[in-house]
Amino acid sequence: MTDTAPFLEIIDLSVEMKTETGTIRVLDNVSLQIRRGTTLGIVGESGCGKSMTALAMMRLLPPGFEITSGQIILDGEDITRASDARMRALRGNDISMIFQEPMTSLNPVFTVGDQIAEAVRQHQGLDKAKAEQRAIEMLKSVQIPGAEARLHSYPHEFSGGMRQRVMIAMALACQPRLIIADEPTTALDVTVQAQIFALMRELQEETGTAIMLITHDLGAVAELADDVAVFYSGWRIESGPAASILRNASHPYTSGLMSCTPRLRLGKAAAGGAADLREIAGMVPQLGQMPQGCRFAPRCALADDHCRSAVPPDVGVAPAHSAKCWKTEAEVLA
């Protein structure tokens, strides 16, 4: 069911923040594509612009932030130009969002059934009984046992994993075309994480919805994503098919991230010596104090004077796989 044409396309998106001392670019000419029915993983450190991209897509940027250039095209419709009323209709119905903290993402004063049913009633105009029916179906589809009884439970009566299931049920209730999952499993136990991923994959196969998975966990990306975009300091520095990136990371930052990821090694592998877990030296540059050339240059082992003075271009390294780096071609050729 995968369609090769991108169904969501972000073209040269820039987001700026106005401060007392001037404007700061938090997203700089970011381009992304998501194909129908596939998952795009967005990876990067805190503050690199992952969540900003998601909020820009929902047009829910915090006060002071503004989309200054670029387009976000969902199925041929430019969201950056949509009216507020149109955005409200899109939110929840066509694009929905799953948040990081399942413990606080549900309203404590209403039952989970009410909360799921409300979204359906608002967007699809179903009456109360039908909306409740739909809520039961959704709870069943996210494998909550005893859905009929749990419909009348309050969020505090659920565990973290169960609440994230409810959040997923809410996000899916209106059969959106795109789900933005902002670190959906960061707050959960590892075993529960695996269950949530399995559930998301299963539901995606059933409904054909596209998923944008925001995470800093490369394991999650390997598990779920078809494509990956790596963010650093408001730049999208590498993007391509997940397999290609995980196997053959071209940007020094991406390969640095990979070697930061701990691997579980048992038996003979463990006997081979301590895992070479390396860190990326240095700190993410402060917003507003960006280096002149490549933003990663101050932390990059390969950086030379050229890197420090000129902004690197997007260089194709493999089919559909590109990296924003001066050194990429040399690395690949070597």
Added chain:
Amino acid sequence: MNTQAIASPDARADTAPLPASKPDHPLRETLKIFLKNKSAAGGLILLTIILLGTTIGPALYGVDAYEMVWMPLSPPGDGTPLGTDYIGRDILAGILIGGRVTLIVGAASAVMTIVIGILVGAFSGFFGGRVDAALMKFTEFFQVLPSLLLAMVLVTIFSPSIGTIIFAIGIVGWAQVARLTRAEFLRIGNLEYVKAARAAGARDGYLMFRVILPGSLPPIIVSSALVTGASILFEAGLGYLGLGDPNTLSWGMIIGQNQNYLLDAWWTVTCPGIAIFLTVLAISLIGDGINDALNPRARKRA
């Protein structure tokens, strides 16, 4: 094999065991806790007696509160249960009928105070920025005005009737409710579930009154009880100063009219005073009880 077991969408691992009985609706649980609280239940009984006394009491007692029925300033027990006032009107009848105005004015102006306060606070806390700055300046303006003086001026300008008195009391008391509501909106407005509701396409009005307001109600309900008590005292104060509706008796008015005879006929002032005291006490006890019932930290788990 091991990984398969972890990755399978098996829900058992994170399913909390279902509670044996279906948990109560939070409101019912709150009510249970409230009724177990002895002083709160006492307050509720007291208030019920007062309400019954003022509604069906006059008809049961059958004495006209506006007629001279006995010798002026005769003490309790001497022909009338609570004595008579300076023109020979029955004090008990006056208290029974006067409670109506006091309670209606107290309740209506409390409702007005709370509605204005919630609206101003909600808009202020929800929209922030310039709206917030403007509304809070406006609120501060009302907060620094001497409230009794303002109410007196308002009642004097617009002839004293029940409507103007309700308006005057309502307009001077809403500032603190507005501040409380604003604070709650600021706190809850930043919680994830509000963001989630917004991301689900909720309109501003829905966010304000269906998503944020229910969560911010507990402290507002508690303060409403205090506001109601304060409004009743306020009404009594205005009545005492002779600014009540001249066509109907109220507790404050009985006290005001008889204050010159306080030393000769204590009952004329003391009895309606006790009525005011008991009413405000009952409401305060209820407010305390609601506070304890709504505040999970004050609950004792068995």
